[in-house]
């Protein structure tokens with residue numbers, strides 16, 4: 085099997101080309117890397133990117149393993165193909181990979197029939213439900229930069245999960261900014277004016293109600309309904325939203341309580357109201373660890389989003405039944421294939437089921453155990469080329485390897501498994 089096809093010299097850093105960071109769905113492409121064996125970020129102190137890069141220090145020469153015993157790649161692939169071939173209903177989870185990885189996993193899932201769900205499937209569902217039930221009014225980073233004069237972050241500080249978000253929203257230096265940023269029900273420790281120097285004002289509002297009631301009240305006020313006991317700050321914010329030229333609502337489904345889809349639907353109604361007289365859009369913070377990419381690839385390949393079962397019988401989508409946690413708890417599947425190519429933080433869930441892990445090399449030790457096959461894989465943007473979809477879903481960005489650790493990509497591993505389960509299996513039957 086070929087390893088990475090990036091052309092970077094083993095162990096050495098390529099001269100930093102335009103580096104695209106794969107460690108969250110903003111896919112920042114304006115920073116540089118230094119170093120070789122130890123990669124260092126230049127131009128940003130993003131803690132998420134730094135932690136992601138540090139996970140590649142001292143990875144050594146990661147080995148595949150079967151049931152805890154180290155082996156070569158071919159032996160691990162043979163064992164993985166045997167277990168996949170014997171599975172009645174496997175679950176492909178994690179799915180932290182790039183476009184090509186997801187495309188090939190989709191082919192593999194179709195060979196015998198598998199359910200696909202992303203590690204962040206639960207967090208993705210409110211936005212997906214909103215899209216399925218009522219539609220979507222989204223905006224992009226470029227539109228925020230060029231048009232927004234009011235950004236309202238609802239229930240999120242934005243930077244905990246996407247540290248460079250406000251830098252990515254900053255208008256061009258030549259452009260005067262009159263953009264106000266308001267954090268609504270975002271908890272303690274939200275960014276201040278010092279953290280968003282380009283904003284004309286930065287405020288944090290903490291209404292006494294929970295996020296459901298707060299958003300419902302705000303939507304009613306934007307709608308112009310008279311509410312006698314309305315919170316004064318909320319009423320003023322509703323008025324500001326109605327008079328803004330371009331209002332952006334930022335929300336983060338992963339931070340919402342259960343039934344967060346209701347908040348998404350209220351936000352959409354609110355946006356539709358605003359768009360009758362002015363312009364407004366939503367920016368959904370999510371899609372980390374390749375979630376945006378996995379769902380996008382799944383949708384264009386099958387016509388349905390993740391949490392679907394694919395195979396010879398067709399495609400079946402069930403956002404509640406096909407949730408990873410539920411499937412594992414109820415033992416509704418009989419094998420877990422887990423994909424985590426970006427960070428070791430995305431460890432496979434503990435389960436008594438057999439597991440096949442295509443993982444970050446730093447997961448090797450944790451995955452060397454009975455019942456688990458571990459295959460270390462390359463990471464797009466570090467030791468493999470690839471493509472990922474950005475959080476706003478409108479841009480697919482190329483990622484380039486900066487070094488070669490001799491690891492196969494997820495797509496190469498999935499392709500080798502497809503070959504073993506189809507071509508090789510057919511040849512064996514022909515011989516018999």
Ligand code: SF4
Pocket residue numbers: 105106107108109110111112128130131132133246247248249
């Ligand atoms: S914000 Fe996200 S994409 Fe940007 S540098 Fe940090 S981790 Fe990377």
